[in-house]
Amino acid sequence: MSPGIVVLVAAVVAGVLLSVLKTWYDGRFRAAPVVRSELVEDRVSSAEIGAELGERATLLQFSSAFCAPCRATRRVLAEVESMVDGVRHVEIDAESHLDLVRRLDILRTPTVLVLDSTGAVVTRASGQARKPEVIAALGTAVDRQAS
Secondary structure: OOHHHHHHHHHHHHHHHHHHHHHHHOOOOEEOOOHHHOOOOOEOOHHHHOOOOOOOEEEEEEEOOOOHHHHHHHHHHHHHHHHOOOEEEEEEEHHHOHHHHHHOOOOOOOEEEEEEOOOEEEEEEEOOOOHHHHHHHHHHHHHHHHO
């Protein structure tokens, strides 16, 4: 077998594996990381995002102008907002809020942060959000607030 064929097969296998990994990882919520190596909880105020926070939780979506997954995520989050009382969906343009993007370590769009009623970041997801995972993440925010 020639070395060219081996390299081609290895490249195809690597591409398929990376594609499967990206599909699995996109839209998954994970705990908010410890920021700046301190045990400081990140909070977002209504003044920073230009909208009131939700009574129970806020779905904060960072988007960009030419992002197709951002539009699909907007629809999912708006649907969840209409289903769950006390939850608010706020979409902001990442390019217009660079200070907030840097502070919250937003690396790509769409990124969705789930905030509790005080504006504390509870969990986050990058990539196109899925409705069941958004609802589960909201449950985490509401449970955290109740305890």
